[in-house]
Amino acid sequence: MSTEKVTIESIAPVRVDLAGGTVDIWPLYLLLKQPKTINFGISLFAKTIIEAQPSSNPQVQLESLDQKKSNTFTWAQILDDTYEAIPELTLLVRLLRYFAKQHPNPQSLTFSLKTEAKSPSGAGLGGSSALAISIIGALWKWTHPREQLDLDKDGEFLISLVRDVESQVLYGPAGLQDYYGAAFGGLQLLSWKIAKNERSSFPLSTLKELEARTLLFYSGKSRNSGINNWQLFKGLIDKNPEVEQKFKAICEATRDLEQALLKQDFQAVVKSVQKEWETRKTLAPGISTEDMDQAHLRAKNVCDVAFKVCGAGGGGCFFILLPEKNDQLKDAVKKAVLESSEIQSLPFEAVPHGLTIK
Numbered sequence: 001m002s003t004e005k006v007t008i009e010s011i012a013p014v015r016v017d018l019a020g021g022t023v024d025i026w027p028l029y030l031l032l033k034q035p036k037t038i039n040f041g042i043s044l045f046a047k048t049i050i051e052a053q054p055s056s057n058p059q060v061q062l063e064s065l066d067q068k069k070s071n072t073f074t075w076a077q078i079l080d081d082t083y084e085a086i087p088e089l090t091l092l093v094r095l096l097r098y099f100a101k102q103h104p105n106p107q108s109l110t111f112s113l114k115t116e117a118k119s120p121s122g123a124g125l126g127g128s129s130a131l132a133i134s135i136i137g138a139l140w141k142w143t144h145p146r147e148q149l150d151l152d153k154d155g156e157f158l159i160s161l162v163r164d165v166e167s168q169v170l171y172g173p174a175g176l177q178d179y180y181g182a183a184f185g186g187l188q189l190l191s192w193k194i195a196k197n198e199r200s201s202f203p204l205s206t207l208k209e210l211e212a213r214t215l216l217f218y219s220g221k222s223r224n225s226g227i228n229n230w231q232l233f234k235g236l237i238d239k240n241p242e243v244e245q246k247f248k249a250i251c252e253a254t255r256d257l258e259q260a261l262l263k264q265d266f267q268a269v270v271k272s273v274q275k276e277w278e279t280r281k282t283l284a285p286g287i288s289t290e291d292m293d294q295a296h297l298r299a300k301n302v303c304d305v306a307f308k309v310c311g312a313g314g315g316g317c318f319f320i321l322l323p324e325k326n327d328q329l330k331d332a333v334k335k336a337v338l339e340s341s342e343i344q345s346l347p348f349e350a351v352p353h354g355l356t357i358k
Contacts, residue, residue: 006145008050010138010357013041014118014125015181016216016319017310019276020190020254022232022283023247024177029192031236032247036192036254037177038261040207041185042216042348044119046130048138055110062092065116075100075107091132091169098161099139113138120346122222124311126178132162133182137355149357155183156196172230185354189258202261204352211350213266213322215334219291220342222316229312231284249279270323273306281309291340292318298336303329317346 020037022028029035060078062085063070069088077083078097085093092113100106115135119127136158140149151158159179167174180190180199187207191198235243253276260268281287288309296307299320306321320337322330337343 005051005053006142008048008138008141008357010048010050010134010141010355011045012130012134012137012182012355013185013351013353014044014046014123014127014130015039015041015178016125016214017177018273018308019257020250021177021280022175022229022312023251023254024175024190024192025173025229025233026176028233028236028247030194032192032251034191034255035251036258037190038188038254038257039177039181039190040187040210041181041351041354042125043351044117044125044127044346044348046117046119046127046134046182047115048131048134049112049114050138050142051112052109052142054108058107058110060096061110061112062089062096063112063114064088064092065114066121079106091128091166092135094165094168095132095135095139095162098165099136099143102143120218120222120317122316123218124309124316126181126311129162129166129174129178130182132166133158133179133355136162137357141357149355151183151355159183173233175229181354183354186352187261187350206261206264207350207352209264209266209325210261210269210321212325213330215320215322215330215337216317216346216348217295217319217337218317218344218346219289220344221289221291232312243283246279246283250276253279267323270304270306270321273308273321277306277308287312288318291342295337295340295343296320298339299333302333302336305333 017039023032023035024037058075060073060075067088071086071089078093078100096113115131117127117131119125162179163174163176177190180188187202187210189200236247253272257269257272260272292309299305299307304323308319310317310319320333334345338345
């Protein structure tokens with residue numbers, strides 16, 4: 001029996017959503033005119049490490065380091081479609097199950113899969129989706145050891161796979177933008193289409209200019225994106241005219257942002273992001289919190305900024321975007337926001353790449 005040990009490490013960035021969130025949920029984008037989403041990847045990576053080795057006593061060890069949850073399984077449990085793990089490990093079990101069925105002989109291996117997320121839980125940065133992308137990246141390499149993953153060729157399939165599995169775990173529809181952010185990174189324009197979506201990237205220079213003007217904060221409170229997303233989903237499906245109008249305004253603001261970024265006109269970028277937020281915050285109660293609103297007011301007292309809660313809101317992270325690249329001004333805004341003892345600054349770097357496997 002071969003005793004060769006295989007070790008695979010996979011990382012994927014989370015994303016900051018600038019505009020056009022929620023419209024990335026199927027089939028909502030099919031009901032809207034020119035729906036688009038713009039986001040950029042940041043260096044709060046989700047990481048997966050796989051270790052596999054032939055063994056006379058094969059078993060499976062799954063561990064979520066940030067959630068401090070781990071368990072040991074038999075391969076029979078992993079391969080059994082009816083077997084349910086504890087909630088914190090359900091996503092890991094279901095993704096491993098899919099790939100283990102593609103492996104020629106997983107039952108001969110002692111197998112370990114560990115995950116770790118750098119973004120805070122419930123931050124609104126797409127952390128769970130980035131984690132899922134990092135997991136399938138590592139699992140793909142496990143089942144294709146002699147191949148190089150070509151995201152341009154295989155990325156859409158992997159995104160559809162993790163979308164479906166995470167929808168099972170969430171027991172509801174999953175948005176797509178988080179997966180694209182994790183898989184591809186960079187500053188992306190995502191256009192939601194019939195049958196096949198379109199993805200394009202803004203130049204690296206635009207990404208770096210955006211990074212220099214952006215401050216990211218964590219409110220100290222996690223949130224459940226599914227709650228707000230479901231309210232909006234139902235409102236549009238029910239043809240609520242008020243919700244329809246608000247989605248139309250979000251789509252318009254996102255298209256305005258696209259044009260502003262293409263021109264690298266950051267005065268217009270700030271206006272477009274703020275315009276999107278002014279509509280978004282009225283979509284459902286609790287999207288913003290009192291602490292966040294007060295932080296926005298303190299920042300506005302320093303200079304004219306754009307403010308937006310990340311993800312579906314209700315807690316988690318928010319970002320502030322300055323119209324100019326000025327370190328002194330940026331420090332003054334940061335100091336004003338951090339007057340609340342609950343709020344934490346989240347340093348980051350914008351990353352031009354997505355899923356990376358080694």
